[in-house]
Amino acid sequence: MAENETRPTNFIRNIIDKDLAEGKHPSTHTRFPPEPNGYLHIGHAKSICLNFGLAQDYQGKCNLRFDDTNPEKEDIDYVHSIQEDVKWLGFEWDGEVCYSSNYFDQLYLYAVELIKAGKAYVCFLNAEQTREYRGTLKEPGKNSPTRDTSIEENLALFEKMKNGEMQEGECCLRAKVDMTSSFMCMRDPILYRIRFVHHHQTADKWCIYPMYDFTHCISDAIEGITHSLCTLEFQDNRRIYDWILDNISLEVRPHQYEFSRLNLEYTVMSKRKLNDLVTQKHVNGWDDPRMPTIAGLRRRGYTAAALREFCLRIGVTKMENMIEMGMLEACIRDDLNANSARAMAVLDPIKVIIENYPEGQVEELMVSNHPQDESFGKRMVPFTREILIEAEDFRESGNKKYKRLVIDKSVRLRGAYVITAKRFKQDEKGNVTTVYCTYDPNTLGKNPEDGTKPKGVIHWVSASEGKPATVNMYDRLFTVPNPAAEDDFTQVLNAESLIEMKSAVVEPSLAELDAGKAVQFERLGYFCPDLSSTPDDLVFNRTVTLRDTWDHA
Ligand code: ATP
Ligand code: MG
Secondary structure (H helix, E strand, O other): OOOOOOOOOOHHHHHHHHHHHOOOOOOOEEEEOOOOOOOOEHHHHHHHHHHHHHHHHOOOEEEEEEOOOOHHHOOHHHHHHHHHHHHHOOOOOOOOOEEHHHHHHHHHHHHHHHHHOOOEEEEOOOHHHHHHHHOOOOOOOOOOOOOOOOHHHHHHHHHHHHOOOOOOOOOEEEEOOOOOOOOHHHOOOEEEEEOOOOEOOOEOOOOEEEOHHHHHHHHHHHOOOOEEEEEHHHOOOHHHHHHHHHOOOOOOOOEEEEEOOOOEOOOOOOHHHHHHHHHOOOOOOOOOOOOOEHHHHHHHOOOHHHHHHHHHHHOOOOOOOOEOHHHHHHHHHHHHHHHOOEEOEEOOEEEEEEOOOOOOOOEEEEEEOOOOOHHHOEEEEEEOOEEEEEHHHEEOOOOOOOOOEEEOOEEEEOOOOEEEEEEEEEOOOOOEEEEEEEEEOOOOOOOOOOOOOOOOEEOOEEOOOOEEEEEEEEOOOEOOOOHHHOOOHHHHEOOOOEEEEEEEEEOHHHHHOOOOOOEEEOOOEEEEEOOOOEOOEEEEEEEEOOOOOOOOO
16 A cells, blocks of 8 residues: 555544544454455445555454355355455455354354353244244234244254254244344344355355354454444344344454445446346456456456545445446546556557658657656657558548648657648548658657648557557446346446457557556557457457546436
């Protein structure tokens, strides 16, 4: 984390300040608790920046803990990608990676403790009956028929569950709290259910798995977490969090605090929906550059610093919010404008032949890599008789507003000479294929001597020295700001979220760039080599346009 990234205060920092001042804890200990059932998205980045950021600022600790109690939905690949993403964002967890499954033995014993205290029981209602007995927000629930089974019998039944002597779905362990509570989560929540599935950490040791509400608070306590930060949908669950810890023999008392989730316009954020996009092949995998995943954003050319800056700018509150995509884009634009080199690429080329330039000559022009920052140095850009320019940068005749190449008018080639268009050739469809020009050899780094300073500057690439490339023009994945509000969010996918420019040509220096490292293609936007790019088959991704071109109407 760069030193100039100072964090504004927020309600959670105020709570921590107070707790530390009152000596409630000697220091802070937070955790980031992802479920390894998908790739991390930018919403998780908010939680990561908050939890790890607090640990940095207060010289406390932050654990990375996999909340791995749903083995059928989890995968070891996700365990790996999540670690990679947290590190890439610039954070380090304290000690070893933690897993809730590390505590399965202890969790089992705490469940036995609850049974022995008469506070948990084995319930035989099926799923439908359980729902019926639970009641509604307006009506209280009814007690399960086995709620008052003796402690001895419950202990024996729970042991049978653990030993695999019961069927999946036949019974479960529930907390004995209050079936009339106005908080649904307090109506005897399920603590353990039977699942005969292999677990990526504990293999086949267990066939009963603890539920989130039981596991999370105990894991926090075992790890000595002081401030357990989660999103607002867990607000009601704080009651069960506290109830469990109040009723078992663990001394340590973590506290849960809730903040609002990040929602971002023009995308979806739930892992289930992101998973649908992947499995239904609307995108090319979790790290598709259109995905709001950390891996997708990285592949798109986003930097960790820009994502951290975004998390700073959005802040941490309890208010529901929907953040404009423009805000995220502004963060990466600000970063890349200052920190990325410039280069030239032509996405939709037409040929320019400079008739008074020697055939076969390759001139090595030294061009600045950054207009404001000399520390970026210079690079060699080869200039030749035949060059390529953008098709839209030439017109037979133009008006005053069109400051590019026009017949009998001059334009400057970025970093090179002033050229004048003389005539052009079209194909049978009327598309311009070649423009014939002359150049003024005395205009390298200076204006023409006759005082005719050209109005415009255009970018170009040598036709013989440039490298062919495919350029992926990415745009927003959805056509509406809140796709999650649609009946079927896959109906509002943006059909033009990816346009492949297959005949692009880039200057030779771009062939050696690392994947994900963004540069500014002069006048076009910011682009980076895709993960799949090789020197013989260059592929670039558009990270973001130069300016906000989206219509906000
Ligand atoms: P999703 O709804 O996307 O599946 P989740 O909450 O189930 O997300 P977890 O892996 O359980 O995903 O999340 C790990 C942590 O990240 C949790 O503390 C969760 O509150 C937080 N988190 C998840 N989504 C967001 C978000 N959009 N904004 C802020 N924090 C989030
Ligand atoms: Mg979750």
